[in-house]
Amino acid sequence: MPELPEVETIRRDLLPALRGRSFTHAWVSPEAPRLVQAPSAADFARLLAGRRVEDISRRGKYLVFHLSGALYLVVHLRMTGALLHRPSDAPPDRYVRAILSLDDGSELRFSDLRKFGAFWLVAELSEVLGRLGPEPLDSGLTPSLLRDLTARRRAPVKSLLLDQRALAGIGNIYADEALFAAGLHPLRPASGLSDAEVERLHDAIRRVLLAALEDRGASFSDYVDASGREGRHQFRVRVFRRTGKPCYTCGREIERVKVAGRSTHFCPQCQPL
Numbered sequence: 001m002p003e004l005p006e007v008e009t010i011r012r013d014l015l016p017a018l019r020g021r022s023f024t025h026a027w028v029s030p031e032a033p034r035l036v037q038a039p040s041a042a043d044f045a046r047l048l049a050g051r052r053v054e055d056i057s058r059r060g061k062y063l064v065f066h067l068s069g070a071l072y073l074v075v076h077l078r079m080t081g082a083l084l085h086r087p088s089d090a091p092p093d094r095y096v097r098a099i100l101s102l103d104d105g106s107e108l109r110f111s112d113l114r115k116f117g118a119f120w121l122v123a124e125l126s127e128v129l130g131r132l133g134p135e136p137l138d139s140g141l142t143p144s145l146l147r148d149l150t151a152r153r154r155a156p157v158k159s160l161l162l163d164q165r166a167l168a169g170i171g172n173i174y175a176d177e178a179l180f181a182a183g184l185h186p187l188r189p190a191s192g193l194s195d196a197e198v199e200r201l202h203d204a205i206r207r208v209l210l211a212a213l214e215d216r217g218a219s220f221s222d223y224v225d226a227s228g229r230e231g232r233h234q235f236r237v238r239v240f241r242r243t244g245k246p247c248y249t250c251g252r253e254i255e256r257v258k259v260a261g262r263s264t265h266f267c268p269q270c271q272p273l
């Protein structure tokens, strides 16, 4: 699933290409009845047409298109969604569930094999984004705020990192990588971390996300950017999906456990319980 670095890469690609452009037409596949969460698919197409893109922002794993007339198009890519910006005469893409046409003749194509992706067209962003926790790369996320977030949770620290209401934008890849970078076992109870460990985690989250952004995200399975290209961070991970391979730091085999139903990768030596 695309996480903060992947969604942010798409945002940075799309912003210069789409700012100032207007949507002229929207087509949503009848085979993707759950794609448009609000309003109805017919109202979605009617309300989108003629709206200019004024800005594109990101909140957690959500992309937010700020449209003229005080409406927001919010997109969540979920498992396999991709937003591809193509000339209208470009060859068809696979699994296209929606095509949003623009006034310069280009198209924003939403490709989604698994069909979990979601669009909302809303006047109030809080309707969609209201329950998200702080942004991990914002200066507002200080070590002391992270201390407050961890102090209230006896759940494993890995679960805390995955909880979008605690921190927005981190998923399975970057949770595992941040815990390795911080030297913390994923099953440690969040509330049991010392102040020094919370500071290490704070620093690790930032370093891991910024490194992945530099690599334009990680393409372990389906992720591609707005041009259809893969990211490079899958070649630079330290533990994610490296079960049985030697730790780059100490040589011990990377292990895998389930935490909160998710495969979790860690080094038992560098991340003692």
Ligand SMILES: [Zn+2]
Binding pocket: 247, 248, 249, 250, 251, 252, 267, 268, 269, 270, 271
């Ligand atoms: Zn190790």
